[in-house]
Amino acid sequence: DVKVTQSSRYLVKRTGEKVFLECVQDMDHENMFWYRQDPGLGLRLIYFSYDVKMKEKGDIPEGYSVSREKKERFSLILESASTNQTSMYLCASSSADLETQYFGPGTRLLVL
Amino acid sequence: AQSVSQHNHHVILSEAASLELGCNYSYGGTVNLFWYVQYPGQHLQLLLKYFSGDPLVKGIKGFEAEFIKSKFSFNLRKPSVQWSDTAEYFCAVMSAGTASKLTFGTGTRLQVTL
Numbered sequence: 001d002v003k004v005t006q007s008s009r010y011l012v013k014r015t016g017e018k019v020f021l022e023c024v025q026d027m028d029h030e031n032m033f034w035y036r037q038d039p040g041l042g043l044r045l046i047y048f049s050y051d052v053k054m055k056e057k058g059d060i061p062e063g064y065s066v067s068r069e070k071k072e073r074f075s076l077i078l079e080s081a082s083t084n085q086t087s088m089y090l091c092a093s094s095s096a097d098l099e100t101q102y103f104g105p106g107t108r109l110l111v112l
Numbered sequence: 113a114q115s116v117s118q119h120n121h122h123v124i125l126s127e128a129a130s131l132e133l134g135c136n137y138s139y140g141g142t143v144n145l146f147w148y149v150q151y152p153g154q155h156l157q158l159l160l161k162y163f164s165g166d167p168l169v170k171g172i173k174g175f176e177a178e179f180i181k182s183k184f185s186f187n188l189r190k191p192s193v194q195w196s197d198t199a200e201y202f203c204a205v206m207s208a209g210t211a212s213k214l215t216f217g218t219g220t221r222l223q224v225t226l
Contacts, residue, residue, distance in 0.1 A: 004155075031212050040121070042202060042218040043156075050212075058213070090156065094212055099144060099163070101214060103156040 003027070004104035006091055012110045019078040021107050023091030030096045032074035034058075034066060037088040037106070049074055050096075081111045114139040114207050118217035125193050126225050133188040133220050135177075135203030144206040145186040146214065147177055151199045159201070162186065173197070198224045 007022035025032065031050055035043040035058075045058030047066040055066050063085060067075045074093075078085055088108050092101040117136045125131060137143065147159040160171025167179040177188045186203060203217040 033214075035216075040218060042118075043204075043214075043216040045213060045215075048213065092156075096212070099206060099212055100146075100158055100161060101212070102158075103148075105155040 004091055004093055004102050006089075006104040006107050008107050009105060010108050010110075012112065013078075013081050014112055015082060017078075017081050017111075019081050019109065019111075021076040021078075021089055021091075021109070023074045023076070023093075023104055024072055025074075025091075025093040025102070026072065027093065027095070027102070028071065029093035029102075030071075031094045031101075032068065033092040033094075033101065034064075034074065034076045035090045035092065036060070037090055043090065046076065081109075083111050085109065086111045114143075114205055114215045116203055116205050116215050116217035118201075118203055118220050120220045121218070122221045122223070124223045124225065127195055128192050131188070131190040131193045131197075131222070133201055133203075133222070135186045135188065135217060137184050137186070137203075137205045137215075139184075139205065139207045141207060145177070145179060146204040146206070147171065147175070147186075147188050148202045148204060148216075149199050150202070156202070159188070193222075193224050195224045195226055198222060 004025045033048040034046045049068045065077045091104040094101045145162040149159045150156045162169045170176045202219045204214045
């Protein structure tokens with residue numbers, strides 16, 4: 001079974017803090033993705049990566065950055081957290097040929 | 113840019129009722145289509161997918177979906193829902209040339225009552 005894990009299930013941070021969300025997958029997948037999930041808005045793609053050290057902007061990259069130093073790990077960084085970044089953050093991975101994305105359990109972030 | 117519409121935001125059904133959740137997408141080229149489900153407190157998981165071939169696809173737990181290209185639709189169906197089907201359902205589309213990028217609909221919350 002594919003396993004995608006995220007470092008925290010719940011996180012509370014203060015406005016202006018730098019926040020790191022970590023995601024690890026154990027299936028040697030090439031592709032990794034970060035989404036945010038908000039009620040009534042569904043999932044929106046923040047950033048994705050096709051390979052180590054590669055990254056592409058998704059639909060809502062503003063206020064975020066990412067890092068992929070190792071194939072299995074994809075980090076989402078909030079440089080200076082703001083209250084409008086309070087959300088559920090989902091990580092996903094997929095292999096280049098299978099196309100199906102596998103999701104982690106999510107990190108619910110509250111920015112005060 | 114591609115987009116996905118799920119017109120039913122919240123659906124309430126009694127057990128054993130039939131289910132159909134609508135999904136329409138806007139993209140003129142080749143697409144791959146997905147339905148994902150998120151049960152309460154659980155992570156998002158794949159319900160079924162369509163890449164090519166038979167437009168009627170069957171997924172887990174008795175769900176099926178039909179791809180109608182002329183209507184740009186990929187509706188999800190189940191003949192008889194169970195209380196355990198209570199969840200949020202997301203339709204998603206991946207268009208050719210977008211390199212595995214998924215565009216999700218806003219989701220439909222299904223509540224099944226006993």
